[in-house]
Amino acid sequence: MNSLQVSASPHARALISTRHIMLAVIAALLPAALNGFIQFGMRALILLLVTTGSAMGFEMLARLVMRRRQTVLDCSAAVTGLLLGLNLPAGMPFWQAVLGSFIAVVIVKQLFGGLGQNFANPAIVARIVLMLSFPATMTAFQIPGTDAVSGATPLVTGTAGYWDLLLGNTAGCIGETSAAAILLGGLFLCICGIISPVTPLACIGSLALCTWLAGNDPLYQILSGGLMLGAVFMATDYATTPLTKPGKLLFGIGCGVLTFVIRQFSTYPEGMSFAILLMNLLTPYLDRMTRTHPFGADNLAGKEKPNA
Amino acid sequence: MKRLHGIRLPHRKHAESRKIETIPLPARVRLPMQMHMGPACTPAVAVKEHVSIGQIVGTASEEGAVPVHASVSGTVTAITPYLTAAGTEVPCVEIEPDGKQTVYAGCQPPKLETKNDLIRAARESGCVGLGGAGFPTYLKLSAKQKLDMLIVNGAECEPYLTSDCRQMVEAPGDVLGGIRLIMKLLKIRECRIGIENNKPAALKLLAYGAAADENIRVVPLPAVYPQGAEKVLIFHTSGRVVPEGKIPADIGVIVLNVSTCAFLYQYSKTGIPLVERVVTVDGPAVKKPCNLRVPVGTPQHDLLAFAECDFDRVKKLLSGGPMMGRALYSDAQPVLKQQNGLVALTKAPSPEPSACLRCGRCMAVCPMKLMPMELERAYRKEDTALLEKLHLPLCMNCGCCSYVCPAKRRLAESHQLAKALLRKAAQREEANA
Structure with a gap:
């Protein structure tokens, strides 16, 4: 007999790995990416490849420079890059997109310790930084099927039809225009058990409710802008959103309400990124607030022990 | 009714329709003086002494111990040290069977009225x-x-x-x-x-x-x-x-x-004491999965040989099942009273743990509704107060968290280490008081 391996139990492991999860998320993003390609053409596809490739490149370089174990193959950087690309207008200059990847992967993710350690969603922060630094290019939305550029998304114009919003035949970022494509990806992730539907539903529901109370058209608000992409793919990011179900619910509601407040009262037409970023900051507190109550746990056990 | 969480595992119960069989008497049985949770027994026999089935070979003098009985009739050949799974050494009585399998005359049905x-x-x-x-x-x-x-x-x-x-x-x-x-x-x-x-x-x-x-x-x-x-x-x-x-x-x-x-x-x-038990022998290295009734102290090797195990392919041997069983260090180790299975694995993967994704799968499957990833972090920080606040003592080491972790983190193992940390902290507190 060979020498036997001795280790602690359990001696069996499920097949699922970090890479499987990331590949599933990439697969779920493909309908939105495909829609972007159909609506905005080759330029959109190339931009997505640029952000994805540069994000992976920066991840590899960062790990090399920091002399840490190489993690580029877990594909988490690819998810970040693709997500960032989907949040950009198709005409974004490549160097600005690459800068976005750098901010997302190196500054927001790796400097805080890499996968699972970042406190804010890398793609969201990169999008916000780009929006504040290059407002002109970040709002030069291409009109589908043409080379014409419009500064206004349906969120501003308020004139698009529901079908156009659902199928993505409107001006906007590459991945955010078609609600149907995003929902398809979200449904896939829910069925695979990779994300919980709680956050997106809470987010979309609370925004709809607030909009309705304010006397606006809830369906139009849900279908336009970055809400859908954010609710399905960014408000469900593992690292930067709460772990518990009640935490996810509160997080989703927070995102929805904040998005409404920003859309309604601020000078920005779009509020989803800021809403998610703000809620990211609250995540540790939401987690602490909503710790599970273990089976058989004494209610007093968690409290300070009285001095004997 | 509300049910506690858990995981669905492949059952792999290949031996479920196999009748319980007996195997030829081993050439030697080894009876460690501690086959129970509790203090060890002291050997009650001397080398070269003849013993019969059911005769006490280890007396349980301390509270919490139960005696060890000869599982075969034969001659005591040696009393050697035995390394237990807990890492301690206890004496171990070795008996060479005489093949007669005579039962000790003292084995009488007990009076059972109260x-x-x-x-x-x-x-x-x-x-x-x-x-x-x-x-x-x-x-x-x-x-x-x-x-x-x-x-x-x-x-x-x-x-x-x-x-x-x-x-x-x-x-x-x-x-x-x-x-x-x-x-x-x-x-x-x-x-x-x-x-x-x-x-x-x-x-x-x-x-x-x-x-x-x-x-x-x-x-x-x-x-x-x-x-x-x-x-x-x-x-x-x-x-x-x-x-x-x-x-x-x-x-x-x-x-x-x-x-x-x-x-x-x-x-x-x-009136015959616990001298034999049924062990399921299975695993990818085993050609003939079976249920065997064997004398306590039989070497694992004999069970594997009977089940037509391909010894060259065995990478890991488990006493018990794959979720909570203990890995054995040798196939010469004896069958203990509490061993219900012998699983011979042909692969011993120990994937390198990567960073926690915070995906929450460990939490979702924990039957006790604990937060394994938070417990692991608290353990790494040696934060005993937080470990208690997160109700670490409720963990029963079922291994569901480690099983589902996509980052292959050794969560259940770290919880066991954390429990040891809590015990040490409690001892220190006691010493200071």
Whole structure:
């Protein structure tokens, strides 16, 4: 007999790995990416490849420079890059997109310790930084099927039809225009058990409710802008959103309400990124607030022990 | 009814339809003086002494220990040190069988009229929990608390293992006989037998046997691991909750394994102590999965050889199932009283853990609703206060968290280490006080 391996139990492991999860998320993003390609053409596809490739490149370089174990193959950087690309207008200059990847992967993710350690969603922060630094290019939305550029998304114009919003035949970022494509990806992730539907539903529901109370058209608000992409793919990011179900619910509601407040009262037409970023900051507190109550746990056990 | 979380595992119970077989007598049996949870016994025999089956070879002088009996008749050849799974060394009596298998004359059916008779008999029989943990049965029976429910564990939720299942199918009368004996002498009114629904034959046979007795109820349970974990089983069969830091007796419950019940019944009839047990031999390296009745102390090698194991392919040997079993360091190690299975794995993957994604899968599957990733972090920071706040002591090491972790983190292992850390901290506090 060979020498036997001795280790602690359990001696069996499920097949699922970090890479499987990331590949599933990439697969779920493909309908939105495909829609972007159909609506905005080759330029959109190339931009997505640029952000994805540069994000992976920066991840590899960062790990090399920091002399840490190489993690580029877990594909988490690819998810970040693709997500960032989907949040950009198709005409974004490549160097600005690459800068976005750098901010997302190196500054927001790796400097805080890499996968699972970042406190804010890398793609969201990169999008916000780009929006504040290059407002002109970040709002030069291409009109589908043409080379014409419009500064206004349906969120501003308020004139698009529901079908156009659902199928993505409107001006906007590459991945955010078609609600149907995003929902398809979200449904896939829910069925695979990779994300919980709680956050997106809470987010979309609370925004709809607030909009309705304010006397606006809830369906139009849900279908336009970055809400859908954010609710399905960014408000469900593992690292930067709460772990518990009640935490996810509160997080989703927070995102929805904040998005409404920003859309309604601020000078920005779009509020989803800021809403998610703000809620990211609250995540540790939401987690602490909503710790599970273990089976058989004494209610007093968690409290300070009285001095004997 | 609300159910606790768990995971669905591939059952791999290849030996479930295999009758219990016996194997040729081993060339040598080794009987460590500690085959129970508790203090070790002291050898009661000398080298070259002749012993017969059922004769005491290790006396249990300390409270919490149960005696060790000769499992074969033969000559004591040596008393050697034995390295236990806990890392301690205990003496080990080695016996060379003479092949006659004579039973010790002192083995007589015990007098069983009162609760104390049963407790004494359970101790003298050397009985421990046969489901894997090896807790002395007499200690459970002698609970000071008022017991009103006997819960019998026939869940057998680990993959591969079928020894309890075979016990129920081949001798349901023994199981029920043991149950009735315990209920009568301990004056327990109610009994629940929990069996996973992947054992329809066992469910049917026990329900049939207990049909006339309305106080004994067979409860079919979904085959979700860890259905057989004590607290999970109690909740799913009776709805009762064992509070943190308490034992089942505190809520009036005593939990015994089906094979333990069957053994106690057999002992009440024959007076032959715990000298043999049924072990399921299976695993990818085993060509003929089987259930074997072997003398305690038989080398694992003999069981594997009988099951036509491909020795060259074995990378890991488990005493017990893949979720909670212990990895053996050699196939020369003896079968202990509490070993219910022998699983020979051909792969021993130990994937390098990567960073926690915070995906929450560990939390979603934890039957105790703990937060394994937070516990692991608290352990790495050696934050004992936080470990307590997160209710670490509730962890029963079922391994679901490690099983599902996509980052392959060793969560269950770290919880065990964290428990040791808590114990050390408590000792330090005591020393300072």
